[in-house]
Amino acid sequence: MGDDRLGLFGAVSIAVGGMIGGGVFSVLGVVVQISHAASWLAFTLASLGSLCAAYSYLKLNAKGENRGGSVAQLQEFVDNTTLSGMVGWTLLFGYVGAIAMYAYAFGSFAIGLVGRTAVAGLPLHPILAVVAVGIFVGFNLLGARATGTSEEALVVTKVSILVAFIGLGLWYGWKNASLEYGLSTVRQGTPVIMATAISFVSFQGWQLLMYDQDQIADPLKNLPIGVYSSILICIVIDALIAVVVTSLVSPDLIASEPDRALAYAVEQTFVGHAGFVVVSVAALFSTGSAINGTLFSSANLAKGMISDSLLPEEAGDGDADGVPERTVLLIGVLSAAFAAYGSLNGITSFGSIAFMVVFGAMCYLAVRERDDDDINPIPPALGALGMACFVPLLVYHLWSAERHVFWVVCVVAAAVLALELLYFTERDTISEGIEEFERLV
Template sequence: MSEISQLATPQIHRKRNKDLGVLELVAIALGGMVGGGIFTILGVSVSMIGVYTPIAISLGGLLAALAAYSYIKLGVYYKDEGATYSFYKKTFPNSAFAASLVGWWVVFGYISTLALYAYTFASYAISSFEFANNEWVRKAVAGLVILVFTLINIWSVKGMGKIEDLMVYTKLLILAIISFVLINNSQTSLPVLVSQEQDISVLSIVIVASITFVAYEGFQLVINAVNEMDEPDKSIPKAIYLALFLAMLIYIVLSIGAILAIPFADIIQNKEYALAAGTGNVLGHWGTDLVILGALLATSSAISGTVFGASRQMAVIAQDGYFPSVLAKRNLRTPVNAIITMASLAFLLVLAGSLEVILEFGSVTFLLVSLLMAYANFCMRKLTKSSAWITALALIGLLMATFFILFYELNNQPEQMLFILIIYVLLTMGSWFYSRHRQSSRVENLDESKPDKLA
């Protein structure tokens, strides 16, 4: 038996009452994916590639499916709610600093998206009021919604699951209605738009697909719930693949409806509120209200799902000594301290502003971490019973997507690249400190456990 196979053995869990079925798990994944992404990516995509936006969204979804393949294989093998961090730690047990770094990247990537979802929720929630442009009111509402879902997650896993079901599936219904109405009120056709479109390079479409990949972030949250699900071997792949399919379908149909019914100029001018502003022009006040309701449900479920999954990952990392130990404490199975800490840090990010920069950090982080997961699965492919060529294809695709999004940022937003670099330096320093502290503590414990030679 190889060294990896000896050290990287899957966890065996005791039989216990499980609260989350496939529907709840799909809701958690969709809650993390169909958040603020579709309400902001549309404007960016149309401004860059116009009518080819649905193609880029499709490519982003296919890339997400390739990334999900490794998450699923590792998730079924290890059955560890630490997910990304635990998979890397167990696959490469002698790389303490690398495991710590991955853990810090993943958790703070989630914190940045949690802040974005809350900010987007607040922006839509107050958009119809006179104080819609009051930044402090917006931040106060963002803090309030974070607080609400923090309390829900602390209150009850089952309660969270049922509320997540209600929000997500209601959100899907509303987005389906919006898509149908937009398509039914088309002002043009796809052939006409294609004929009017200026030459768009394949490179531009691939770059947008790399940016769009961020809209699929959240499917891995399913694995964080492994201790609360029945039959992980079946539930994990079913929930993730079904959620990815539904998210891709929603994005494609909604983007087609938007580009057929809303003039490109309106979409580009109102990037953050493209659907609300455009639907209002086509359908009137009730159309705007419907889009706002869909946005509120989308961001709410994204906040809930992210708090649920990421807090459990933070608790696992803290238990291993790479975060403060107080974050590992649980009330029954709920990591209360980790939930409160994540919510507090997200609110601090909201107060600090510059969420667009933070979003770009989360985007790059998700691509890099997915790349690392594909690499880990490639090393473990025999034990996880993975296809070598599918895993290799995922590695190549994720590496290219990471390069393209960094290329875009460097050429178009160099200030954001600098800010992202600073964040990575700080996270690297924090992860290095805790990895060194953990190693020192282990050495001290070993020394204390040795018998007294003089005795």
């Protein structure tokens, strides 16, 4: 088992893969529409909020006897199985939406490379999105070592390309005196804060490692290093990419092609179509690694929930060695379906709100446990306050700017809540019946 576990580099790769895939290649265009050249600050503030949440998770993880993420920690410190289970279900649906978002972006960049939108009369985009999910379902079925190795290769490739683009972009912008930092937008305040709420989804990938502790070698040492280093890496990359793109390309061009904003930015500046191809390839690696890591870790989350009867046993084998195959397939099928047919804006917006609500709750829980000398209450208090501000801001943005997405989010949230209540009400009723039968016997 020891030989098959992820090392520190593999763990960092999973977290970085999810965060860069969600930031640079997924929400950059949306953030730029709101905060323009100050987008670098929005990404930085969102990452700092995520850093506060990460501190809370890691301290609760070290203090408790159960190792895990939100579900395990709520079970231990709140002792409410139903609440823990509903949080777990909410996170799983958020991850399904995130995987679908990555797959959608994968399909968009792939179409840009092949230059075709249909094959034999069939739209190519949904086919490529489904194929992307299928490929990484296969990697996950091969086991943790295959997942970690593939993730390391994907992350090294895309980070190398992005670092090269950052260097060239900063040099080009400095040489032409065109670098902008959006100081006028910063002084306005509101656009940056609103964009921070939107971009928060970019910095939740580190949480995936909390569910992978059984798959990580020496987790007590490697987990904190992996979480903090992955966030810091993404702060630097996302912020610098935002500076380069908003300095060299007009916001209108970025907003018109949000799925491929970075690739078009490169093409319109100093390296032409060759740059478009290179960055599109990096995007395929990035979104692919995001699918890979999120699928792996969400399956580990589901495995723990199955073991605790928080998910039906039909969803997979809670005692499996590694991630349960049936669980990986189920998450993959749902994600592929959303990528091909679903409203991705609605699903991913719901996921963003879900992550912020859960992160805020965990920060509050860490504040409540501050009597432990090892927990400094300041980071979790700042995290809880930040999430309490970000959630209504995101809801307001959807209501005022994307009314149709707002209603989609409401419908999805209502459907998820109904499923959760149905499952846990039925489960508790059956459990009470068994206890009553045993008492009578």
